[in-house]
Amino acid sequence: MASADQRPRKTLAIRVLGLTILVAIGLGLLQNLLDPPADTAAALHLLPATGFALFGLLFLLRRQPSGLRGPVRMLACIVALLAIERLFEASVPGWVLIVGHPRIEHALESTGLKGVLSVETAFVLAMLNLALLAEPHQRQTSLLFLAAAWVGTTMGVLKLAFNLTLWRGEMSPYALAIMILVCSAQTLKLRDQPFLRPLFARTSYGTYTRALVTGALLVPWMSGFLYFLNVRPDPASHLALELAFGFIGWIMLALVLAIGHLMEKSSLALEYAARHDPLTGALNRRGLAMALGNRDEARGVVLFDLDHFKAVNDALGHDAGDRLLCDIAEIANRNIREGDLLVRWGGEEFLLVMASSAEVLLMQMAERLRQSIAAHAPMRIGAMPHPVSASFGVSMVQPGEAGIGRAIRRADTALYAAKIGGRNRVMSAAALCEAEAAVGPLARRTPPRLVS
Structure with a gap:
């Protein structure tokens, strides 16, 4: 996914490409009007000019207005059908002529817009409009149509490179330039797709790709x-030779994109392993530090510890203890909000870092989580059921504190007080401080822990 600072640059690049597309279309039509080709060959045809102008406008607009979505889809569908019709006209003998009908060609020439719609241009136009129609529903399908459009576009480039002459045939130089621009902008729009992400990644595997x-x-x-x-x-x-060299390039390109995708998956897997606890999937301490970054919103911490977890490990074995830890992590994930951080702090101890404005809200959340954990099926140790429970310590990050270290220490002291007070309860660091001020300081927690 694009990061927050990359999205504005991506949007600006797409809008610049959209403006460039419209300028190129204008120049192509103007050249066609002022200096029409004698043989109606190398000139921008009105159909691709209209179809590509639609893309230019969509790229230029930051968001497509909801009232235009229906007309845009209708125009894209018409352009795609006419482009496909042109492909059938060129490839199927006796096919009914619509785009290439003499009357339509004569009508276009009467306006001063000469030009023949080349097969490559029609193919790219059809694929791009099908990609546009598929994008809101199935981005993977849209990516396949875009890949086909790139194939048609590169065939035009191959003709330029291999024929070694300037635009022998029906394709306009403006049409080829516009196709490259539209395909580039559409690729940028779909950059979040798995096989395109490595091309835009700011990582070593992105550079290699x-x-x-x-x-x-x-x-x-x-x-x-x-x-x-x-x-x-x-x-x-x-x-045949053009196609042979082209296919070699396309096959090599597909293999490279597949390799880039595999490198990205491997890199992400290593990054995930470095940031997460392998047993529960919760963040580890390094992952917490990276997730917090420079976030400065009001935060609170909830530190909780399973009660009598050692008895479960001793009686039922570490496999049963591991399954219980995974269950607790799953329960915690179901109870926290999007954006809250669950960390395996060590052993049977977990830490929650949450955006909150008051400690009372943290207390309410911790109480809900305590009740959810207490509702877990009891572990059976011999003939006796062993209820599952956890003790909680809660603290807010105070104004002026850098980081959450002090809040965690206060939550740790409150957790210890909850253990001493009978376990399976939530203790607030603020309430504990008030009690200490009233009756004297509570004995501080010293390692090793004497209760679990």
């Missing part, structure tokens, strides 16, 4: 460029 992607594209295509430059194959085998 970007380098390998560059090599996967440049090595086979530069090889093809040099081959065509020196061999000059006959026209009959030209397309």
Whole structure:
């Protein structure tokens, strides 16, 4: 996922690409009007200009207005259908002509907008609009359509590189530039997808992935460029060789993205293991330090410890004790809010770090958790049921305190008082301080712990 500081940069980059797309479309249409091609070949066709302008506007807008979603989807569907129709016209003999109908072409020429919709442009246009239609519902499917659009776009690049002539055929240079821009912006929008994340990761595996992607594209295509430059194959085998070198690049690219995805998974697994307790899945102390970061909202801590846990380990074995710890972590996770932190503090002791404005709110939460733990099925030690319970110490971080260390020490003292007071209860550090002021200081907790 993109971090908070990366999201504004991502949004700005997409908006800049959207503006660039619209400018390129305007320049292409203006060139078409002022200097129309004599053979109606290398000119921006009105259909891709309209379809790509839709993307440019969507990229330029930060959020798509809800009132425009229906018309946008309708226009994307029409453009996709017309582009697919053009593909059938070019590939199926006798197919009914709509986009390429002489009357429609004559009507476009009468407006001064000449140009033929190339097969590559129609394919990319269809794939991108299908990706747009699929994105709100299934981003993985949208990513597949985007990959197909990149294949069509790179075929246009291959034609430029391998033909070694400027725009022989039907594709407009503006169309190819716009396709690259639209595919790039759509890729940036879908950067959170598993196979694209490594390309944008600011990590070592992200650097390796970007380098390998560059090599996967440049090595086979530069090889093809040099081959065509020196061999000059006959026209009959030209397309087959273009496709062969293209497929080598695409296959290498797919393998590199798969390797990048595996490297990311491995890196995330190692990072997770470094931050979490392997038994319960709760944060460890290092994970707590990294999760807190520079957060400065009002915080409270709840330290709780299972009662008589040693008796469970001694009587039933460590496997039973481990299962009980996992159950307690699961109960705690069900009771805390999103954003609260659960930490295995050591042994049978857990720590909760919560955003809170008052200690009384922490007390209420701790009491709910105490009751949930007490509702756990008793552990059977011999013929006797052994109830499961925990004792709690609660403290707020005081104004002016740096970090939560002092609050944890106060919660630890309150927890010890809860143990001495009979266990299975919640003790507030503030209430304990008031009691100490009234009746004298409580004996401080000294290691090793005498009660559990």
